Amino acid sequence: MRKIWWKIAxxxxxxxxxxxxxxxxxxxxxxxxxTIRNLYFHVCMWFAMMILFSVSLYNAIMxxxxxxxxxDVNARQxxxxxxxxxxxxxxxxxxxxxxxxxxxxxPAFQSFSAIAREPKLIGAAIGLLxxxxxxxxxxxxxxxxxxxxxxxxxxxxxxxMLFPSIWIIPRILPSLHPGQEGNPAxxxxxxxxxxxxxxxxxxxxxxxLGVWITTLKxxxxxxxxxxxxx
Amino acid sequence: xxxxxxxxTLFRKDLLLEVRQQYSFYGILLYIGATIFVLYMAVEEPExxxxxxxxxxxxxFICINAVAKSFLQESRGRMLYFxxxxxxxxxxxxxxxxxxxxxxxxxxxxLVLFTLFxxxxxxxxxxxxxxxxxxxxxxxxxxxxxxxxAAKAQQNAxxxxxxxxxxxxxxxxxxxxxxxxxxxxxxxxxxxTILLLVALDVLVIMLSVILFPFLWKD
Numbered sequence: 001m002r003k004i005w006w007k008i009a010x011x012x013x014x015x016x017x018x019x020x021x022x023x024x025x026x027x028x029x030x031x032x033x034x035t036i037r038n039l040y041f042h043v044c045m046w047f048a049m050m051i052l053f054s055v056s057l058y059n060a061i062m063x064x065x066x067x068x069x070x071x072d073v074n075a076r077q078x079x080x081x082x083x084x085x086x087x088x089x090x091x092x093x094x095x096x097x098x099x100x101x102x103x104x105x106x107p108a109f110q111s112f113s114a115i116a117r118e119p120k121l122i123g124a125a126i127g128l129l130x131x132x133x134x135x136x137x138x139x140x141x142x143x144x145x146x147x148x149x150x151x152x153x154x155x156x157x158x159x160x161m162l163f164p165s166i167w168i169i170p171r172i173l174p175s176l177h178p179g180q181e182g183n184p185a186x187x188x189x190x191x192x193x194x195x196x197x198x199x200x201x202x203x204x205x206x207x208x209l210g211v212w213i214t215t216l217k218x219x220x221x222x223x224x225x226x227x228x229x230x
Numbered sequence: 231x232x233x234x235x236x237x238x239t240l241f242r243k244d245l246l247l248e249v250r251q252q253y254s255f256y257g258i259l260l261y262i263g264a265t266i267f268v269l270y271m272a273v274e275e276p277e278x279x280x281x282x283x284x285x286x287x288x289x290x291f292i293c294i295n296a297v298a299k300s301f302l303q304e305s306r307g308r309m310l311y312f313x314x315x316x317x318x319x320x321x322x323x324x325x326x327x328x329x330x331x332x333x334x335x336x337x338x339x340x341l342v343l344f345t346l347f348x349x350x351x352x353x354x355x356x357x358x359x360x361x362x363x364x365x366x367x368x369x370x371x372x373x374x375x376x377x378x379x380a381a382k383a384q385q386n387a388x389x390x391x392x393x394x395x396x397x398x399x400x401x402x403x404x405x406x407x408x409x410x411x412x413x414x415x416x417x418x419x420x421x422x423t424i425l426l427l428v429a430l431d432v433l434v435i436m437l438s439v440i441l442f443p444f445l446w447k448d
Contacts, residue, residue: 064444122399129396136392141383150382153441157375158397160437164430165400 010212013205020198027194038096040198044206045089046124050166051207052082052214053131053159060155063148072148073225075155076138077217079131081210086128093121123166130158236316240324244300248332258296262340265291270347278351278413285344286365286406290398292336293369297329298390300374301381309446322378322442326435329370337366351413358412365405368427371434372398375442382445401430 021040029036059075062068137154141147248255265288276284304312312321341362345352352358373394380390404423411417 122403126396126399133393133396137379137383137389140389146382149444150379153444154379154393157379157437157441160433161372161397161400161430164426168426169400169403 006208007212010205010208013201014209017198017202017205021202024198025194032100035096035099036195038092039195040202042089042092042096043199044202045085045092047203048206048210049082049085049089049127052078052085052210053127053162055211056082057155057159060152063152064156067145067149069144069148070222072152073218073221074214075152077214077221079134079155081214081217083128083131085206085210086124086131089124119169123169126165127162130162134158233317233320236320237324237327240312240316240321241327244324244328245331247303248328254299258292258336259339261295262288262292262336262343266340266343266347273348275349279410281344281348281351282406282409282413284348285341286402286409288340288344289337289362289365289369290402292340293333293366293373294391294394296332296336297370297373297377298380299377300325300329301377304381313446318443318446319439321446322375322438323435325378326371326374326438329374330367333366333370334363337362353415354412354419357419358409361405361409361412364424364427365401365409368401368405368431368434369398371431371438372401375434375438378438378442378445401427 017040021037026034026036056075056078059071059078063071063075134151134154138147138151141150269284269288273280273284338359341359373390376390376394376397379393383389404427408419408423408427411419
């Protein structure tokens with residue numbers, strides 16, 4: 001935790017993302033125009049969320065292998081920060097959508113429910129609901145070891161069911177959202193070389209920021225626990 | 231072989247309990263009847279889209295009610311006894327098997343009541359019955375495992391709904407898509423979606439067998 005180089009890297013990458021992402025030239029796609037720069041923020045939020053949830057899953061598995069409460073604290077905090085990134089993904093998506101999809105000439109976009117039916121939005125909503133349920137389950141159990149064990153089991157089960165909803169189902173339902181075939185923003189044909197130079201550093205930067213926040217939260221939690229135990 | 235016999239014995243124990251303590255079985259039957267009757271009063275003859283939606287939502291609630299008690303009814307002493315005579319894998323497989331059977335009966339029964347009270351929009355009857363069987367199976371598998379979690383957390387069925395609804399949405403979406411195809415005369419039923427559902431069911435069974443040992447030890 002005391003290693004500092006990756007925190008410096010995180011700050012540098014994010015500063016680079018903001019400066020280069022706003023100033024450098026981007027391809028002009030008719031429907032998107034300059035809003036395409038939101039790719040460096042919106043898509044990165046979902047990448048960071050998935051990575052944080054995966055780290056949470058890893059910690060849940062490690063807890064069931066070693067029964068060390070440290071892993072349980074990790075799993076919970078990574079899930080919590082993952083939820084925050086998911087919310088930010090929704091926020092950035094809503095801003096992007098309001099400039100590209102929301103077409104005043106198309107009556108289908110007058111109502112909220114027409115847009116909320118979008119498969120990718122459903123998938124993301126399911127993901128967030130699952131982790132909210134995880135938090136509720138945790139808070140409903142008082143015994144520390146039992147809570148750790150049961151919530152780890154739910155974490156693993158939910159993650160395994162979450163994958164089909166986020167990666168498979170949106171691909172078999174019709175959608176407006178880009179990235180219908182294959183992995184959005186990862187396909188070589190999807191995104192221009194110039195954007196790739198900023199997109200990949202941005203993903204790493206945002207993920208490192210998420211990990212940084214989580215390590216701080218974990219340290220705080222461990223200190224609090226120590227106060228209770230002693 | 232040994233484990234197959236143990237699964238069968240545990241399965242038969244659940245079946246016998248159900249036959250002898252009939253109140254829970256009839257309770258669910260009454261639940262189905264009453265819900266569908268209320269729907270009949272409320273919407274009379276719905277159009278096929280609404281019929282489809284209502285049918286699967288009712289299946290979901292029936293499943294929660296039918297499956298919720300499967301782990302809650304086992305007292306602490308009885309769990310200790312199972313602990314000494316069977317492995318966790320056998321135990322959970324027997325439960326999955328029994329709940330699948332229960333949900334199969336309840337699903338087909340509610341289909342009959344639905345067609346009686348709310349009209350029959352189904353074009354491909356055999357395919358739709360197959361879907362009800364597959365859907366009941368999927369729902370019962372997921373909720374059996376969640377019932378185990380909820381029972382261990384010493385919570386009622388409410389937490390099961392909270393835990394289960396987000397997880398079951400993908401499967402319900404697929405099921406409704408399939409049954410829409412079974413209701414509409416011109417659509418063909420996509421085979422790959424059925425295979426995806428079966429794959430999800432197999433995944434749930436494997437996860438239950440892997441994860442249940444961590445749940446039942448105290």
